[in-house]
Amino acid sequence: MEQPHTHASHPKISARLKRADGHLRSVIEMIDQGRPCVELAQQLQAVESAIRNAKQALIHDHLDHCLGDETSGAVAELKAITRYL
Template identity: 75%
Template sequence: MTKPHRHASHPKLVARLKRAEGHLRSVVEMIEAERPCLEVATQLQAVESAIRNAKQALIHDHLDHCLDADSSEHDRAELKAITRFL
């Protein structure tokens, strides 16, 4: 699936990633403000979780909508490659 394509879920995924991006900027500000490490680590965990969930949503959506029984050998190879990110 190297050609450009868009799924119905992409706008929600972009919104989710933009929220995570803003959250990550806040974490940087926390570090610069010398906030306690436990607070920073807690917020970093939240950012990591948000990104992991976005990645999983993208991959599951791809599996649900881009691959079928008629998939080419290239598509099957892509399936194998993308599932390693789960």
């Protein structure tokens, strides 16, 4: 069995995702309550942004810690372009 792969940033990323999960549950309740579509879209955008930010943090952290010692130009270019995820 593989050992867990964890980084120091994982607890913060997990906390971000838990907040996004709570926010999404709130949006579901808003839908069930019949709230206006504009409000729903705004809140869904916030959830989507929170998840995207968590994903970016995870990928950037992985690159920094798992590929950080690599000095090749290709790795540097990969790290640079992932900033646009």
